[in-house]
Amino acid sequence: MSQNKRLLMSGLILLLLVGGVLGVEALRRRQVAESNQSQMPEGMPTAVPGSIPISVNGDILASFTPDALDQLPNASFKDAEEGKTQEGWLLADVLNFYLDDTLPDNATILVRSNHRDKEITLTWAEVADPANKIMFDLSGRGTLKLVSLLPRLDTRAEWVQDADEITITIP
Numbered sequence: 001m002s003q004n005k006r007l008l009m010s011g012l013i014l015l016l017l018v019g020g021v022l023g024v025e026a027l028r029r030r031q032v033a034e035s036n037q038s039q040m041p042e043g044m045p046t047a048v049p050g051s052i053p054i055s056v057n058g059d060i061l062a063s064f065t066p067d068a069l070d071q072l073p074n075a076s077f078k079d080a081e082e083g084k085t086q087e088g089w090l091l092a093d094v095l096n097f098y099l100d101d102t103l104p105d106n107a108t109i110l111v112r113s114n115h116r117d118k119e120i121t122l123t124w125a126e127v128a129d130p131a132n133k134i135m136f137d138l139s140g141r142g143t144l145k146l147v148s149l150l151p152r153l154d155t156r157a158e159w160v161q162d163a164d165e166i167t168i169t170i171p
Contacts, residue, residue: 052144054098056168062098066144069136072097077133079147081155086147088137092128095168103128103170110167111146113160120146120153120160136163 051063069089076087091111095103103109105125112119127134134148139161146153146160153159 052164052166054095054166054168056099057170064094064098066136066138066142069094075133075135077149079154079156080149086135086137088135088144088147090130090133090135091122091146092130092134094136095127095166099168103168107168107170110165110169111160111163112165112167113162114164115162116160118160120158122150126150 051065053060053063055061072089072093074087075090075093076085078084079086091109095109103124105123105128107124109122109124109127110119111122122134126132132148132150134146134150134153136144137147139145141162143162143164146163148154
């Protein structure tokens, strides 16, 4: 067998192997996607990667990305620690935009950063009070941080930076 025929056969075998691996991988991905869809209840929204899901009593009702907040009114205040202006969107406006029903005053709202292992629990009464200025501010890295004038959330050490989850519990 000549050198050219060996190279051609080797190339053909290599192409068949690569094609086989790609075909098996595509089939596996499709099966995993179908399996995941069958586990979700019909009509249940899913969060897009990089978005912040909003769940109420364990059910994800919505999710959003920082870009989606541009359509909401802006809010701002000067932080007590350094006197810098914090600018963003009130948490109450975000929740009112994405939730159909008004929350009762005793509903608890947990804002969490899984990456930083940090969280804060607030009541709807606290969030709905505009004087508290509980709001999301865009960080320099493009993630959201929860800031406020509330005494337990008014310094940088208390802020929930890289917020990635909102969990609401209605008693």
